[in-house]
Structures are given as C-alpha cells and as structure tokens.
Amino acid sequence: NAGVTQTPKFQVLKTGQSMTLQCAQDMNHEYMSWYRQDPGMGLRLIHYSVGAGITDQGEVPNGYNVSRSTTEDFPLRLLSAAPSQTSVYFCASTARGEQYFGPGTRLTVT
Amino acid sequence: GQQLNQSPQSMFIQEGEDVSMNCTSSSIFNTWLWYKQDPGEGPVLLIALYKAGELTSNGRLTAQFGITRKDSFLNISASIPSDVGIYFCAGRDSGGSNYKLTFGKGTLLTVNP
Secondary structure (H helix, E strand, O other), X not given: OOOEEEEOOEEEEOOOOOEEEEEEEOOOOOEEEEEEEEOOOEEEEEEEEEEOOEEEEOOXXXXXXXXXXXXXXXXXXXXXXXXXXXXXXEEEEEXXXXXXXXXXXXXXXX | OOOEEEEOOEEEEEOOOOEEEEEEEOOOEEEEEEEEEOOOOXXXXXXXXXXXXXXXXXXXXXXEXXXXXXXXXXXXXXXXXXXXXXXXXXXXXXXXXXXOOEEOOOEEEEEEO
C-alpha cells in the first residue's frame, strides 16, 4: 500500500512549455485534489474530483487542466507554463473526512 | 468563502518546552484536522476531530475541537528537535462539501536543542 504517489519529484520548465504532473493512489478513494503551496500563501486548491469522470475547479484553476479517467489516477496538466506557476504541487486523496497527501512535485518555470 | 486564521505564524522554543497553537474560523466547522509538514515532504495527518469539545491525543500531541465549533487547538508537550516543521490546521464547514477543506497558513516551529 503506497498511499498517494506523485511524479516527478522535481521539474524545471521553460516558459510556454507544457507538462503533466502525475498522481496515483491505491486506497480506492473517490475524492482527489490538487494543491499548490507558495511561501506565505498556505495550501491553495487548484482542482478536485469526486470520482472518475467528475472534476471541478478549486480556488486557483487558471492555467491548469485535470481529468479523472480512473479512480486511481488524477493527473494535472500545465498547458503553457508561466513563471507564476513556480510552486510546490501536492496531490491528495480523501476518505472518511481525512485527507492524505503525496510527497509533492517542486516545479520551477524559467 | 471561509477564512481560517492560524496563530502564531512561527515559534522558537527550547527543547523540553510545551507548545500551543490554535486556529479560528469565520464559520462553524464539523471537522478539524491537524497536519505536520517536514521540509521537502507532504503534510502528514496528525489528529482528526469530529465533535465539538472532543479532546484527542497522539503521543505527545493533544488537539481539541472548540466548543463553539469555530476553533481548535494543538498542544505539543516536552518538545524534541524532531518536532521541527510546519503545522497546519484544516477544517470542513458544516454547510459545505463533504470533502473540501480550508487550510490555515501554518505555524513554523523551531526547536533549539
């Protein structure tokens, strides 16, 4: 039981490039979410999903896309990276009201 | 939307001292969660609270769900160097989604050996 896994651990992009941050969980949780963490801003919700085929926007969705084709996977896509998207990204899954986080992806956009 | 104020923002203490931090919300919550984040890692759930007045311990950590349902407290007794990290509170309001959480901005704890 690996819990919530994220890849890659670190990534550097140039402005305008696109990429996908991977997230997977093996706990059969219906609810998954993506956050970004910036100094002094805490954790801000980007997108979330209440089950396969269902996604919705969080607090800061602009510049990001998500899809949920399976219960296990919830990838986050950056369409055209911008320096403002430099951040640490966390994926989480939730059951019984308790949210469990992955180890994070540290993204730098130059 | 909900606002969740966490204090203090940071604390510098000596090993062996007790620590207290708290969170207050602008609305009534039905769940309070406390997390710890080590440098370079994701937040790890420490304690979950589901009832007003509930007091729950996890080793040297004790958390309480405030009786007004608008606040929660975390205490750490006899701190040790590995307690260093950022502590976050999170809550779920009674009128919102069963899943979405609101997070505090964290308390950075430094423990001097």
